[in-house]
Amino acid sequence: xxxxxxxxxxxxxxxxRALNNVNFSVEExxxxxxxxxxxxxKSTFLNCLIGRLIPDTGSVMFGDIxxxxxxxxxxxxxxxxxxxxxxxxxxxxxxxxxxxxxALAKRDGEFQLxxxxxxxxxxxxxxxxxxxxxxxxxxxxxxxxxxxLSRGDKRxxxxxxxxxxxxxxxxxxxxxAGMSRADTNNTIDLLKRIGDxxxxxxxxxxxxxxxxxxxxxVSVLAQGAIIAEGKPEDIKGDPRVQEAYLGGAxx
Amino acid sequence: MLGLNKxxxxxxxLVLVLVVLAPFLLNPFPENSELAQFNAGYPDLMxxxxxxxxxxxxxxxxFGLTGYLSFGHAAFLGVGSYAGVWMMKLLTMNVIxxxxxxxxxxxxxxxxxxxxxxxxxxxxxxxxTLAFAQMSFSLAYSVLTPITNGETGLQLAxxxxxxxxxxxxxxxxxxxxxxxxxxxxxxELSLGGWLFTFNAGYYLCAVVMMIAFYVAVRIFRSPxxxxxxxxxxxxxxxxxxxxxxxxxxxxxxxxxxxxxxxAGGLMVAMDPLAGAERMQWTASGEVVLMTxxxxxxxxxxxxxxxxFIKYFENIFSKINDNVLYGWFxxxxxxxxxxxxxxxHPFIGKGWHLTLGIMFxxxxxxxxGGIMEGVERIGRLFKRKSSDxxxxxxxxxxxxx
Amino acid sequence: MDAILLQxxxxxxxxxxxxxxxxxxxxxxxTLGVVNFAHGALFMIGAFCAVTLSxxxxxxxxxxxxxxxxxxxxPLKVETPYxxxxxxxxxxxxxxxxxxxxxxxxxxxxxxxxxxFMERGLIKYFYKRPHADQILVTFGLxxxxxxxxxxxxxxxxxxxxxxxxxxxxxxxxxxxxxxxxVIIYPYWRIVYFLFAAGIIGAVFAFLQFTTFGMVxxxxxxxxxxxxxxxxxxxxxxxxxxxxxxxxxxxxxxMYAPINSPNYHMGMDFLVLSFVVVVVGGMGSLPGAVLAGFxxxxxESFASMAQVVALLPGINxxxxxxxxxxxxxxxxxxxxGRKGVMES
Numbered sequence: 001x002x003x004x005x006x007x008x009x010x011x012x013x014x015x016x017r018a019l020n021n022v023n024f025s026v027e028e029x030x031x032x033x034x035x036x037x038x039x040x041x042k043s044t045f046l047n048c049l050i051g052r053l054i055p056d057t058g059s060v061m062f063g064d065i066x067x068x069x070x071x072x073x074x075x076x077x078x079x080x081x082x083x084x085x086x087x088x089x090x091x092x093x094x095x096x097x098x099x100x101x102x103a104l105a106k107r108d109g110e111f112q113l114x115x116x117x118x119x120x121x122x123x124x125x126x127x128x129x130x131x132x133x134x135x136x137x138x139x140x141x142x143x144x145x146x147x148x149l150s151r152g153d154k155r156x157x158x159x160x161x162x163x164x165x166x167x168x169x170x171x172x173x174x175x176x177a178g179m180s181r182a183d184t185n186n187t188i189d190l191l192k193r194i195g196d197x198x199x200x201x202x203x204x205x206x207x208x209x210x211x212x213x214x215x216x217x218v219s220v221l222a223q224g225a226i227i228a229e230g231k232p233e234d235i236k237g238d239p240r241v242q243e244a245y246l247g248g249a250x251x
Numbered sequence: 252m253l254g255l256n257k258x259x260x261x262x263x264x265l266v267l268v269l270v271v272l273a274p275f276l277l278n279p280f281p282e283n284s285e286l287a288q289f290n291a292g293y294p295d296l297m298x299x300x301x302x303x304x305x306x307x308x309x310x311x312x313x314f315g316l317t318g319y320l321s322f323g324h325a326a327f328l329g330v331g332s333y334a335g336v337w338m339m340k341l342l343t344m345n346v347i348x349x350x351x352x353x354x355x356x357x358x359x360x361x362x363x364x365x366x367x368x369x370x371x372x373x374x375x376x377x378x379x380t381l382a383f384a385q386m387s388f389s390l391a392y393s394v395l396t397p398i399t400n401g402e403t404g405l406q407l408a409x410x411x412x413x414x415x416x417x418x419x420x421x422x423x424x425x426x427x428x429x430x431x432x433x434x435x436x437x438x439e440l441s442l443g444g445w446l447f448t449f450n451a452g453y454y455l456c457a458v459v460m461m462i463a464f465y466v467a468v469r470i471f472r473s474p475x476x477x478x479x480x481x482x483x484x485x486x487x488x489x490x491x492x493x494x495x496x497x498x499x500x501x502x503x504x505x506x507x508x509x510x511x512x513x514a515g516g517l518m519v520a521m522d523p524l525a526g527a528e529r530m531q532w533t534a535s536g537e538v539v540l541m542t543x544x545x546x547x548x549x550x551x552x553x554x555x556x557x558x559f560i561k562y563f564e565n566i567f568s569k570i571n572d573n574v575l576y577g578w579f580x581x582x583x584x585x586x587x588x589x590x591x592x593x594x595h596p597f598i599g600k601g602w603h604l605t606l607g608i609m610f611x612x613x614x615x616x617x618x619g620g621i622m623e624g625v626e627r628i629g630r631l632f633k634r635k636s637s638d639x640x641x642x643x644x645x646x647x648x649x650x651x
Numbered sequence: 652m653d654a655i656l657l658q659x660x661x662x663x664x665x666x667x668x669x670x671x672x673x674x675x676x677x678x679x680x681x682t683l684g685v686v687n688f689a690h691g692a693l694f695m696i697g698a699f700c701a702v703t704l705s706x707x708x709x710x711x712x713x714x715x716x717x718x719x720x721x722x723x724x725x726p727l728k729v730e731t732p733y734x735x736x737x738x739x740x741x742x743x744x745x746x747x748x749x750x751x752x753x754x755x756x757x758x759x760x761x762x763x764x765x766x767x768f769m770e771r772g773l774i775k776y777f778y779k780r781p782h783a784d785q786i787l788v789t790f791g792l793x794x795x796x797x798x799x800x801x802x803x804x805x806x807x808x809x810x811x812x813x814x815x816x817x818x819x820x821x822x823x824x825x826x827x828x829x830x831x832x833v834i835i836y837p838y839w840r841i842v843y844f845l846f847a848a849g850i851i852g853a854v855f856a857f858l859q860f861t862t863f864g865m866v867x868x869x870x871x872x873x874x875x876x877x878x879x880x881x882x883x884x885x886x887x888x889x890x891x892x893x894x895x896x897x898x899x900x901x902x903x904x905m906y907a908p909i910n911s912p913n914y915h916m917g918m919d920f921l922v923l924s925f926v927v928v929v930v931g932g933m934g935s936l937p938g939a940v941l942a943g944f945x946x947x948x949x950e951s952f953a954s955m956a957q958v959v960a961l962l963p964g965i966n967x968x969x970x971x972x973x974x975x976x977x978x979x980x981x982x983x984x985x986x987g988r989k990g991v992m993e994s
Contacts, residue, residue: 050491076493088491090484093477101481104474105493113502115475118254122474165493320783371978374686374782378929379978382971385922389971394964532922536790543787596802604802607794614788615776 003028003169003200004049009058011044011224018044019055020224026169031191031201033215033232035208041224042204043085046173049202050082051075062169073110079168083175087154089161091147095138098146098157099129099164106165128164136160136190152183156190163194170194172203176210188213212236259468262551266464270457273297274447281444285577288569291562294437294450295521300558301456302517305463307541307553309510312470313503314539315548318483320377322535323364323384327508329391329530331357331515333398336405336525343416344425346434346455346520350513357512358505365504369497372486384532391527404526427523429455434520452521459517463510468550470506479503511538540606544613546622555621560606567602657834658951660823664840664909666947667847668694671902672924673931673939674851675895681871681934682891685774686782688789691921692796693896696765697903698912699800700758702809705750708734749814754904759897766896770889793918801914808911813839843905850901851940854894858936867891871934926974932987942985946970 004026011019018041026032036042047053049060051072060067067075081102090098103125108114120126133139136156141149146157155175162170175191176184184207191201191214205211211218211232218235220228228241235241255263269276278292291297310324331353338349368379391399399405407424417425426433434452441447470476478499481489489496519525528534537560545556572591575598579587597605617624672694679687711730719727735743746753773792777785812818817838825831858864869876870884903912910916927946931938952958953969965972977984 071495072490073493073495076491082491088485088488090481090488092484093480097477097480100474101477101489101494102492104478108474110493110495111498113475115470115473115502115506116254117473117475118256118469119472119474119477120256161492318783320786367975367979371982374786374933375929375978375982377786378925379975381922382926382974386968386971389967390964393967533918539787539790596799601798601802603794604798607791607798610791611773611788611795614784614791615773618780618784 001028002026003063004202005061006049007059007061009045009048009055009060011041011048011053011055018224019048022058022221022224022226024219024226026200026202027217028200029198030216031203031214033203033205033211033218034221035205035211035218035235036221040221042221043173044224045221046082046171046202046204049075049171050080076105076165077110079165080171081162081165081167081169082171083155083158083162083173085173085177087151087158089146089154089158091145093146094143095133095146095149095157096126096129096142099132099161100125102161103128103132103164132160132164135163152179155179155187159190163199166197167199170199170201172201172205174204174206176205176207184210253465255465255468256472259472259550263461263465263468266551266554267461270301270461273300273457274449274453278445278447282446283444288574289566291565292447294435294448294453296561296565297450297453298456298517298521299561301453301460302514302521303538303541303557303561304554305460305517306511306514306538307545307557308463308467309507309514310538311507311542311547311549311553312467312479312510313507314542315553316471316476316479316483317500317503319369319372319500319504320539321368321380321504321507322377322532322539323368323380323382324507324511324538325532325534326364326384326387326530327357327361327511328515328518328534329387329525329527330360331512332519332525332529333391333405334512335516335519336407336523337398339407339413339427339519339523340411341414343413344427344523345416346427346429346516349427349519350459350516353512353516353519354509355512357515358509361505361508361511362501365501365508369500369504381532381535384530384535388527388530388532391530399525399527402527404524406524427452427520455520456517459513463513464550464554471550475499475502540610542620543618544610544620546620549620549622552620552622559621564602564606567598567605568600570598653829653834654955656823657836658955659948660834660836660840661954662948662951663844663944664947665950666944667844668902668906668920668943669924669927669947670940670943671847671850672899672920673927673943674854674936675899675902676924676928677931677934677936677939678854678891678895678898680928681936682867682888683770683774683778685777686785686789687774688786688921689769689793689796690789690895690899691917691919691924692793693762693765693899693917694903694906694920695800695912695914695917696796697758697762697900698811698907698916699804699903700761700900701751701754701811701904701907702804702912704754704757705747705811708732708747708750708753712736748816751811751813751904751908754907755901758900758904762897762900763893765900766893767889769896770892774892775889793921797914797917804912804914806914808913810911811907813842813908817842839908843909846905847902850898854898855936863887863890923970926970928984930974930977930984932984935984935986938984938986946973949973 002025004024006022006024009019009022010017022045024045034042034045044053048055049067051067051070051074055068058068062075062078062080065078067078067080090101093101100119104112107125130139130142133142136159138153138156138160141153146154149157159175172191176187179187188210191203194201203211203214215232218230218232219226220235220238220241228235228238230238253260253263274292274297276292277297278290280286280290291300306324306328310321314320334356335349335353338352342348364380364383368376368383371379392401409419409422409424411418413425419425426435428434429451432451434455435450437448437450439446439448478489478494481494482496482500486496515525515529541556541560542553543556544559545554546552572595575591575594576587579590582590595601613620619626672690675693676687676690679685679690709732711732714729714731715726716729717726719729721727732743732747734746737743738746769792773788777788820835820837821841822831823834823836858868866884867887870887923946927942928939930946931940931942950966950969954966959966981987
């Protein structure tokens with residue numbers, strides 16, 4: 001069954017047509033990669049999914065909920081989380097707090113005036129946060145300030161923040177950009193492990209190594225349109241893709 | 252204790268002890284000594300410490316936690332004051348309804364202002380709040396004169412109805428009281444050369460301030476407080492995390508507005524009058540200053556900042572050239588003249604100059620305020636004591 | 652019709668002052684990215700330049716005139732201003748009379764220096780600090796400057812008259828064929844408006860037609876890129892700060908005859924000027940000027956007796972009200988650009 005169905009989405013910025021009749025669907029429980037050259041509209045596409053941008057036309061369906069026109073926090077509340085290209089974390093807060101906030105958002109909803117509860121004595125949330133930090137290997141740094149982490153650790157933290165919400169759909173925008181090969185492999189392992197939890201993932205990625213290690217299905221976006229779609233090995237050999245994306249060179 | 256962790260409990264108890272013993276602590280110099288002018292242990296000033304402390308604690312819940320810099324909080328204090336005086340005019344001289352209604356009215360007004368202003372952030376928010384405050388100030392001076400009594404300020408009168416109390420007592424306006432205990436009532440204790448004053452109004456302020464402080468501590472440690480800090484840290488991430496930041500900031504705004512109203516109500520309880528100048532934007536600037544000076548975002552900082560500013564305002568305003576000559580009487584005349592000449596612009600009416608300079612120095616060198624200073628000094632001492640260990644370790648470590 | 656014309660004219664001089672201050676604020680904000688709460692103080696210092704010069708010019712020495720006696724029969728002490736002694740009585744008196752316009756020349760170097768010191772000595776260190784810190788430190792500076800002026804000049808307003816030549820009023824109504832004495836307008840206000848228009852025109856021409864101005868405009872649009880091109884932006888920005896200070900100062904000098912300078916006039920104007928900048932659109936120079944005149948005129952309309960009778964107090968709050976409505980409906984102001992002070 002498709003968990004995400006995007007139909008005929010168009011988005012223009014002034015005269016530039018960033019997305020041109022994009023149709024796209026993701027099957028539940030799979031890892032779906034979107035690849036494409038720079039400026040192909042990958043980030044615009046992702047922004048349309050999470051409510052940062054509103055598509056000019058077309059619909060975005062998540063299960064049987066229409067995401068078009070919903071506010072970012074509402075989209076998150078129905079089960080869509082996103083990891084950003086540059087990590088978006090709460091830089092002034094500790095690692096524990098960074099994870100407790102999304103966990104609270106998941107449990108208590110978009111707004112709760114719990115001005116008299118003690119956050120430190122909320123065992124359920126604390127345990128969950130601790131558990132998540134252990135999962136991504138940041139448990140020892142639980143009381144550090146998130147802004148002081150290395151870039152790789154920030155990414156892992158952001159991933160843990162998203163995972164703490166048990167999302168149905170996880171969107172990852174270049175999760176390994178700027179990482180060393182070793183870190184990239186660690187991240188791939190981590191993402192594979194999450195796969196076991198049955199979270200559907202959409203990954204935007206530059207690194208073919210990552211795409212082919214993770215994805216079950218690949219869509220190729222070029223000049224705002226999906227030009228090819230299929231299993232990774234089929235995509236590799238597709239001449240249209242090589243033309244558009246690789247400039248004719250072979251992988 | 253009371254749902255606070257160990258550290259917060261000791262902080263709370265410390266503040267409690269300081270506040271209860273303030274009449275002693277703030278009067279360290281004997282009554283007739285040269286230094287008695289540095290005493291701060293008289294009711295009027297001590298009340299101001301606590302009232303502005305409450306104001307700053309509330310402002311800190313907004314500015315310290317969410318980072319939204321409001322330049323219009325004095326308006327809420329003003330609205331609270333007017334509401335308080337009206338309660339005393341219409342209902343009773345008992346301070347409870349006055350204080351209660353101050354909080355309610357300030358809360359309602361801040362709900363309105365916050366609802367509109369919080370649609371914008373950053374400097375736009377600051378200017379919107381400033382615009383609202385200036386508007387209230389202008390209106391209080393002009394059109395709203397029937398309610399505010401314009402430039403004269405709102406005062407009690409002999410023919411006020413006071414339906415739950417009496418209009419007048421023996422031909423005078425009755426005193427503000429708490430179930431019969433007059434706010435201006437004081438007990439004076441003379442010990443040797445020292446004179447200590449224990450004032451009923453001060454202790455009412457103290458009780459209210461401790462409650463206000465306790466609530467602030469609870470808010471800081473609550474999930475709500477954590478969300479407010481999240482707003483300051485990264486509002487974008489917050490929205491993509493499924494949290495609607497608007498109601499959080501609005502709640503913080505209203506809570507801090509209610510604190511301002513509470514401060515206004517207490518001012519009225521201590522001295523039943525209200526004037527529009529309380530709403531002027533310089534008054535809003537003052538609470539910003541107190542919070543920054545003490546340390547925005549810290550629990551105790553704003554209280555310290557408020558006390559600090561009110562104390563020095565009082566002391567500096569009192570010092571004049573004669574006092575200075577008194578101090579420098581031991582020095583040769585020329586030197587004394589010169590020193591007085593140099594110091595003169597900063598004292599007496601020049602207090603605001605000192606305040607402005609102090610404010611700039613704090614923002615430039617110590618953006619975290621007094622609390623950051625304390626922390627830095629603390630770290631310095633720690634480093635000194637651990638210097639030996641680290642140097643030992645450094646020498647043991649092989650060069651890379 | 653005549654009433655409307657009168658209100659438009661009345662709004663022009665206040666609008667000119669708003670526009671000049673807002674122009675400087677926007678220059679500083681647009682080029683340096685700094686929110687300057689001390690800008691009103693610069694306006695005030697300008698006004699006090701006029702006061703200072705007029706005092707300097709009337710410095711006098713005392714002579715005893717034996718030929719005249721006062722009512723007690725003692726010889727009369729006569730105070731003669733030095734300028735009258737130096738340039739002869741008539742020229743001297745004229746110089747004193749024209750002290751306000753002369754203060755324009757006097758204030759330019761002073762304001763430029765004040766601006767230079769402010770930028771190099773303080774503002775420079777706040778480019779990378781949060782806007783809240785900039786607001787706070789310039790707020791502190793504004794207090795300091797205002798208190799210094801208060802220390803030297805006292806708290807009372809100091810009347811500073813315009814030259815006698817501009818003392819009267821122009822019967823504007825009679826000029827355009829209406830009944831006499833319907834629209835009368837003080838000459839000095841006309842001068843102020845023309846002066847302001849001249850300054851605004853000069854600033855725009857400078858930014859539009861000089862290479863320097865072009866670089867500054869490019870810097871306003873995208874500071875980083877211009878910096879990458881190897882152009883030393885910082886020096887130019889220092890100059891811009893001084894220029895903004897001069898503009899504010901000149902606005903103050905010429906305003907002195909309209910409103911006797913006092914030490915808190917800067918703060919009074921600052922709050923309104925900020926509102927003007929926000930209404931015009933943060934970072935937009937034409938927006939600042941347009942909003943300045945618009946709000947000045949609007950304020951003067953709101954002060955009409957008929958309007959006040961209908962909506963009491965509206966004259967006091969109209970500007971703030973407009974600001975609130977504009978900010979909520981057009982977040983970027985009338986002519987604001989995208990991406991200024993956002994996120």
